Amino acid sequence: MAAFGRKACQKFPSSMYIGSGEDFEIFCQPCDRDDIRLSAFCFCVDCEEHLCESCFNHHKRAKPSRHHTLLDKHNMPKSLQVSSQPDPHALPGGLTKPCSTHKKEMIKFYCHGHNALLCSVCVTLNHQSATCHVDYIPDISGNTVNSNEYSKIIIEIDTMTGIFKDTARNLKKMTEKSNASFKDVLAEIKKFRKEINQRLDAMEKEAENAAKSLKKDNDQRLKTAQATCDDVTKDLQESSDTIKQLNTSKEADKLFMELKNAEQLLKENERKISQLTTAGDVKEYHFELNLDISTLFENKKSLGTLTTKALKPQINVPAKLQSKQFSYQGKVNARTSQDEERCWITGMTLPTSDILVAADCKNESIKMININSYSIIDQLQLHTNPWNVTTVSKDKLAVTLPVSKEIQFVSFSSNRLKKTHTVKVEAECNGIYCYKEQLIMLFQSPAKLQITDLKGKVLKSITKNTNKEDIFSQPMHVTASSSSIYVSDNKKKAVIQLNWQGEVTGTHSVLGAPAGLAMLADGSFFLSDYHEDICKIQNISSDCTRGEVVLKDLKRPFAICWCEANKTLYISSFTENASVANFVQVYKMS
Template structure:
């Protein structure tokens, strides 16, 4: 047993001093010795290869980065000082070489599941020490990432986003061509009009041509900027994709894990840039001749005006499309655990082949594999859930109106697991998430609240004179859409809470889903149709009819599939998700 004063073998040295005297040959706590304090030894860490005093021994067993280390008591520990290896954690993977984004001198070593963040040891100590944080050492969890579903989901997201940017270049080219074509037609009209008047209009003609040429130059300038942005981002995403594939092929699990998480964060930024390009507006023009000039051109100073065609680009791209729908089939979501006929009130998509649905009647959250067309897992809750939204590819919140609570749920090893809860001030129904912010709708009284990830209220929007019965909501970068069952309307708000649009041509609005181009798909329960509404709530189209009381809805952009549930009070319809392909 080691006691103060026990002499060590002379071939070993202290971490800070040379063994020049008998005093230096004694065994002391090595971490404290490095700070200039010599304390008696209480135990030994085989991973760090250090002798520890009682205080360091206890702290070592509690610290997140060292609690998995193997410790020996004073009886079993080496009785001589051990030389420190070049790495404190001898079992640490050589792949842990990525610098922390917050602390550039530290390496990423851990991952927080609750905050979905890559961490260094400083991050863990300063920001993630609470017991609610689930922090793992990356080498302990990275082995499962190779060829995993998460690997496939993120890689597919990288490739899909890259494809969207490539497609955006083509869309901008087409819009520019159309705009320039109208400008050319305007120039032809100018020429024809000029022929009807005398030579005195030459100067006015040149002025109007100059205005048209300026528009062309601006169009081409915007096109060049869009091309450059999309090409640069496409190249960057290609590099990320190739690197991820290489790391997976070479089984570099730690680096692959880090790069996948970095790529996932990168996708959020890329999607924001894509939405910016989607809102890009290239105007079209027609030439309108000046009738006054036709008779009194000597007194006029203008040949005419290039009139801009005013329309919203976001809604235009939706309205120009003529979607054709074809029924693909049904997915049975009834399980042996169910006591009642299913009532699917909400659903969200985690991956093209993975749906999470809310079964209100059976107090359940169900995971649906759309490839095998089956329920792969089911989680029973202690109260009735209503709606759901996606936070990450593995985590989502569910509203529990009667408990006035939001329950967070995650997926681990293809199983649904309950995590923490957030208490809210009211009967919470609809929920939607965008870039770390939640929009939650409440009844009695009707209101919306914008919350952060911790449940802190950032803004409250009173429903007075705006909405009365907001059962469902959805949101994107610029807008919040409310499905109001009482006012029979879809109401559009901005993130400041101002009403900026409304469509009231719906008899019984229920669930909604947003497409990337700004279309709002809405279930009209009693009329048994799904309506397609433009992003500005100005125009709608009944795209699917005779659907047997559609209730909740979910759109998959990658597969162009629309899933909806029915509320017919008939197990032949209510126990199934109904699938349509749109083209």
């Protein structure tokens, strides 16, 4: 390949034809823009440019251009091309949002690994690793309109909007109560002032000023919290309106991007909810008079003491239960030729919408099930009986091994399960659930709940309530949301709701034997009751105040697992009857 060296070069007309061998050579147009003259090696039909060998190799590797049509040296045009026609590969109409990092580029790709909207420059520079799964938005946005994701985001936006509106109303009531208490304090001060002589004028002034100073600080905190609620409500409403409009107009590309932006907005504002519970430590005023002054005020230097009591806004996610109808879809045979015992599926998890992983306690193994074909695609033998399994990340599971007092971590990829490492725990652990890289684990003796990091470091251990009473008796299964942790307790015949600080915030009593739990996107959860006289599945509200039976007359339902994407519920059974225990029942919600 001949190189003509670095020099300033003139701009050529739209077409310059090659002459004889002594005239000039077709050159690489991208390099020419950097004043480097290199011979052309091929021609890109999509870009309408001649490329040198180096640019050709980069063109084949880069995600945005790897599918472009390339012509070799023998078939490429024999003239320099400068396009004067409209680009036949122009971006679809929906891809018109500029990249926040590269202002001149349009967003047109999505990275599943980083959950990020990207332009072609972002892809080239930062998303070429093996962990990135980048797709062209028009290739994956076709089913976005009226999709499950659309419905989920709208529900979450409506729910969060309701939370902030309710919080704003609570803040207004707190302001009124705070102001009323302020007036009462001033009245008490003046009443007390009238009972003593004029020598207390200075002290009265000092007390009033102290109260007003507290109120000024109080009002500023309330104003800030109120402004936060108003701003978030406005942003959420605008996002909701935009999403609904794009869904109605079926602008899939824009809708896809707005849904992803809405996910980030929801995550950002979720943190603000917990921050509002402190609401700047809003105060209620009380005045405590100095009794000594009433008899001998000469020896005292103050009229009384101002005290405060924090008023915290009550922030509750609305408890909504919509009637849910299920239809039976069939059953999955969980027994394999390796099994020596009947199955007892004590725990299940869904690492993807296509894969169900079940812990088979009796056969000391976990099993990977393809839920589309209802077939077992892998089985991993363990050295002791597993109890429960939870998804830790997109390629990692955690399994409880009560007998050996361990958590077994398992990787899964290419439809294969593989043991990685174990973490020792202090007692026999059965129930487990992973939420945002924190493991919530249940222990039987003593009955308690622990929250640890993924290395087993204990972050919080919960056993007793504020009255020093045992919270748990026989905890079975656990699940969690951003605001609450839910534990099914067999002996207490109840589901116990706690906040992340370990305080009991609610309970839901049942008549039989509560076991499996499964969280829904609307904040409610399913509970299985395997008592032989009850055998049902309930849907319980997020505040544990209401429950609705959605499935009954089952065969001792034990572990349950919910697939939000497919609206499907998977149920195992606790029974000696092998013809039932060896199967996972499948129900779809309509």
